Amino acid sequence: MKFRAHNRSLYSKLKLLVSHNIASPLTHRSQQYSSIAKVRLKWVKNRSLDHVIDTETDLKAACLLKDAIKRSPTGYLTAKSFADWQKLLGLTVPVLRFMRRYPTLYKEFPHAQYANLPCFGLTDTALLLDSHEQSIHQNYANDTVERLCRVLMMMRNRTVPLKSLHPLKWDLGLPDNFEKNFVPKYPDYFRFIKAASGVTCLHLNQWREELAVSALQRSNESGDMGSDYRQFKRGQTALAFPMNFPRGYGAQKKVRAWMEEFQKLPYISPYEESRQIDPNSDLMEKRVVGVLHEILSLTLHKKTKRNYLRSLREELNLPHKFTRLFTRYPGIFYLSLKCKTTTVALREGYQRGKVVNPHPLARHREKFYHVMRTGLIYRNKGENRIPQEMLLNNVEDQIGQDESEEEDSDASESSFEEISELEESSDED
16 A cells, blocks of 8 residues: 555656657758647556556566576575565566565575575476477467577667676566577577676677568558558658557647657668668657667567666667657657656557467466465465366466456546656666
């Protein structure tokens, strides 16, 4: 209750007002474009997406703890070893309390030498779920390779520091310990290099032209707008971003006129060279929106933490204050303050609180979360008291029930709730 009150205080005190300075006329490919108008927008809370971010924060923490226990040479972790992981895992409760919530995943036992030191290993159910996860990683390895290639193809010099890629590991669906167990299997695609600063980086060996097609281009090519895409390829028109405005925005004439001007600007693929574009122009702004749209499209859950993207700013050739675009374009992005952090989600990636066309690994994580919730209900009875079929069978029925609950939650989405401008430097994840 204390945390909910804290969140309500944040939402009431902060105010995300988005404004844009008029840029000089745009020049691109010898064409001139007038600057788009200034617009001030209110931030609107989306309870459905906030709920997704809230639940998946715990899901991610549980998965990362499972991987940490599995990596441990002893096969377990002591409470002392993870005492300082709360902020790292994004939890709002101590890690020890979090692990005790889920007896279906973690089994607790005393240390062999120190009786008062709790230790945690993985239950048979958690090991079985992990084996299913590893099978998915093996069966969809080519998909993971292509996703990682696309990420690197957007980077300057096709290179990204490992320290910037690691936080995105779970969002991108990369296997645990991917730099040792996954990347070395594909020497034709990837290699590790040392930057001038001495930082270890992952480098893409060869440009793959067949992958240099953004999610927006692919959706237009295969959807109802195929004719528009063919015209776009001939250089005759611009591609439009799907817009899903919060309630009350779509009918506003000034917003509609602004978006029409924005959509008419040429679409620049995130895989194209952008150094020749005026960094202060509206054309560069649309290019930055396209890059952020593509990065979020590559994540399994169509969302990630804002600070993770900020750490890639130089590699992606983004301006210093690019994160203001998340609130400037509320029809494309949604910014959430849940779980004491700032998360950005792609609106078109969700429908009724669920990811559209989820990846098999994302579906598996739904089952993982179902097992977590079952453990929370039966946590005082012990894992052995819970029938295995309750955990692993009929999971799809439970997921279907969750979908109907999300529909009800979405129907009660709040109306306009104005909060003050969120400073770029105020977020500490």
